[in-house]
Amino acid sequence: MNFHLRIWRQDHEKVEGFFEEIEALDIPAEASFLEMLDMVNNRLIEKQKVPVAFESDCREGICGTCSMVINGIPQGPGRSAACQVYMRSFCDGETITVEPFRAASFPIIKDLVTNRKAYDRIIQAGGFITEHTGGAPDASATLISKREADHAMDAAACIGCGACAAACPNSSAMLFVGAKVTHLVHLPQGQPERKERALNMVRAMDAEGFGNCSNYYACEAVCPANISASVIATLNREYVAASAAAAV
C-alpha cells in the first residue's frame, strides 16, 4: 500500500513546527502504524536525513508511551493505543495526518514527542495509598465484593497516556484523575486518605494548567483503556464532598 503522510516536524519547544509531506510507499497491509513509521524512518536514515521522533515501547497498547494524533484522533482510529492501529484500516493512497498531542500542559519535545510529566506529578499529589512495606495484614483478611473489585479494576486500567487531555477542547485531565480517584474509592484500603486524595489531585491538576470538564465526552471516545466518563462524575462528587468536609 502507498500513503501520503503529513507529519509534524518540530525540532524543539522553542521553534515553530510545520507539516512535512512524506511518501510512505510499499507498506504491507499487515504492518502496524508504528511499523510503517519505522519503515519511513529507516528510509530517511538511508538518505542520511533525521528520522521522525516518536515514542513507543511495549507496542501492545498497555504501557501508554504512544502519544500521537492520527487524522485528528489522539491515539488514532480504533479503541486502543496508536501502536494497535494497523495499515489495513486505511485506504490505499490515503493522506494521513500525524501530529503530536496538543495540550498546553504537554509541551512538545520534538516532532511527535510530548512531555507528559504533568500526569506523574498529579499522581504524586495523592494517587497512592500510604503504607510501609511489610506488616500488611493477610490479603484475604478484608473481603471485597467482586462488584467493587471489578469497578476498581475498570478504573485502574488507565494507561496514563494523556489522550484524554489531548482530545478535550479544554485540555481537561479529569478522565485521568477521575480514574485514579475512582479506583481507590472502591477499595477499603483507599478510604483513610479518600478526602485528601480528591482535594490534592484536583489541586495538582489545576496547577498543571489542565482545564475543567464541560461534558464533551471526547476523552471517553478516545481512551485506549475504555475508561468511562462516569469516573468524572465520581471525581466531582468526591471533590465536592471533601471540600464540604474541609469547610466544616
Next chain:
Amino acid sequence: MIELDPKIPTGPLKTKWQHFKEHAKLVNPANKRKFRIIVVGSGLAGASAAATLADQGYNVDCFCFQDSPRRAHSIAAQGGINAAKNYRNDGDSGWRLFYDTLKGGDFRAREANVHRLAEVSRNIIDQCVAQGVPFAREYGGQLANRSFGGAQVSRTFYARGQTGQQLLLGAYASLSHQIKSGRVTMHTHSEMLDLVVVDGHAKGIIVRNLLTGELTRHAADTVMLATGGYSNVYYLSTNARGCNTTAIWRAYKRGALFANPCYTQIHPTCIPVAGDFQSKLTLMSESLRNDGRVWVPKKKGDQRAPQDIPEEERDYYLERKYPAYGNLAPRDISSRSAKEVCDEGRGVGPGGLGVYLDFKDAIARLGKKEVEGRYGNLFEMYENITGENAYERPMRIFPALHYTMGGLWVDYHLMSNLPGLYVLGEANFSDHGANRLGASALMQGLADGYFIVPYTLGEYLSTQFGNKVTTDSPEFEEAEAAVRGRMNRLLEVRGTVSSEKFHRELGTLLWEKCGMARSRESLQEALTEIPKIRARFWNEVGVPGTGASFNQALEAAGRVADFFELGELLCRDALTREESCGGHFRVEYQLPDGEALRNDELFQCVHAWQYQGEGKEPTLIKEPLNYEFIHPATRNYKH
C-alpha cells in the same frame, strides 16, 4: 581467578532466611539518611526497591529511560503472580512452590534462593492488596486464583489479563509517594551508559539525558541495577522495544560476572510472525492454556480450514505426550513441542509456523460469556492484530522469545561479585534456573525489591561509613570519557544503514542458530557470523543528528552495539554447556523420546563469565550448585 561465594546461610533450608534476617546487620535510622542509593530501572524490581528503601529513610536516585517510571516493561505482564497462599486448600504450600520452581528451572537454580522466593511470595500479595491492587475476587469477596503452566495447584493471583500493569502501578504509586516526600529523586528519560567502579566498589553511574544529550555523573554508596532482561538481542521478542542490555552489559565490562547467558525463555503462546517488517511479537497470556487446547493436523501440509478438520484427524500433541500436565506443560516443553510438529511439516498458517490454540471445547463447556469474561481482552487483542475472530476459529500461536533467566551473577544478598553492585529482578540470574515458570517473574521482581534487598543491604552499607566518593574522581572522568568516545564513534560512521536492520540480522541469526534448539555446529557458525555482522555495523551504520540533542537513532545504535557483544557471549555459553536443560536444548543431548538430557555430573553449576578486555575471550568461572535438601530428579511432566 575469582572464587565465587554465594554466601548462602548455614542451617536447615526452612530457617535460612529467617535466621539471616534475625542476624543481618542493620543501619540505624539516623545513618540511613547519610546514604545515597542509585536504582537504575523503575519496573517491578526497581520501583519496589526504590520506594521501600526511601520509605526506610535512605536517599534514593532512581533512573529510567522512559518518560515516566510507570512505562517500565513489567507493565505488559498479563497472566499473574504466584504465591503459596493455599487459599484453595488444594495442597499448596511454600515447599511445593519452592519445589515446582526449582523443578521448572530444571534444577539449575540455587536451592536457598528459590526457597526464600517461595517464602516471601505470600507477603507480596498482602503488600499489593494493601497498596490497592485490584486483584480478581470471588463473589464472596475472597481473592480468586487460577492455575498456570508447570503447577498442579491454583496459586496464581491475577487482575484480568493485566496483572503486571496493576502490580507495577502499585509500586509506581508507592514510588510516587516517595518522590513527593523528597526521598526519591526521579530521573526520567535518563539512560545509564556506564558503571563507575572506585577501588573495586560500584560507586556511581554515567547517565545520558535522552532529551538534551547531556552526560551526567552520579555518585552513591551503592548501585542497584533493575534493568530487566535481554530478550531483544533476538530482535523479535515479546519485550518492549526499549528493553536492552546496555546497563548490565556495561557493568559486565566493568567486572561484574554475567551468569548463564544461554538460558533464554521461549514462550509457547505468541502471535506468529506476519512479515519481515514486524517490530515485535505479541504474547497471548499463558493463562489461555487453562482452557484452550493445543493441536495441529495429523497429516502433513493439511491445508484445510481448522473447522473442516475432523476430531480424529487432529493431534492434541501436548495432551498426548504429557497426560499429567497436558496443555499446562511448562513453557520450554510446550515451545519445543510446537517446534517439533512444525519441523514435521504439520504447522499451520503462513509458512507453517504456527499451531492452533482452540477454545471450541471451552466455549461448549463454559459458554461464550464465561470465556469472554476470562480472556475477553486477549481475544480482542488477537483479533485486532490478526483480523481473525478466535471465538469462531482457533487462534494461531507460535513460540517467541520472552524472558531471559540469565543475567548478572549475584550472591544470596543479590550482590554481584563487584561489591556495592546489587542486581534485582530479571537483570540477575538467580531464581529461575534454566527455565522460568509462568507467573514467577512478577513474584521475583517484587520479592527482590520489597522483601529481599531491604534486608540484605545493611550487610554492605554497614561497612561503608566514611567511604564517600565524589564525581570529580579520575574514575568518573575516565568513565565519562569512555561513554563519550563510544558515542562519537557511532556518530562518525556516517553510514546509510539503520541500526534496526543490523539488529534484525543479528536477531534472525540468533533465532536460527541459538533458539529453541542449538547444536555445536550451529553455535560455531553463529560465533563466526556475529563478528562479521558486527564489523559491518561499525562500518555502515547511519546515525543522523548529534550527540547533544534528543536523538533516538543514537540511542538505538548504542543498544544494538551492546547486543552484538552479548549475542556472542550467549552463543559461547550455549556452546560450553554440553547438556540440555530447561530452555537450553542442545540437539546432541537428548533422550530417545526427544526430551532434554541433563548432565548433572558436569553441568550442575552456574556458568559465570568474566570480561577480559576488547577482543579477548572471556573467562568461565563455575559456581557449583549443591542440593542439600532435595534430589534433582529428571523432569517428568508425563505422569
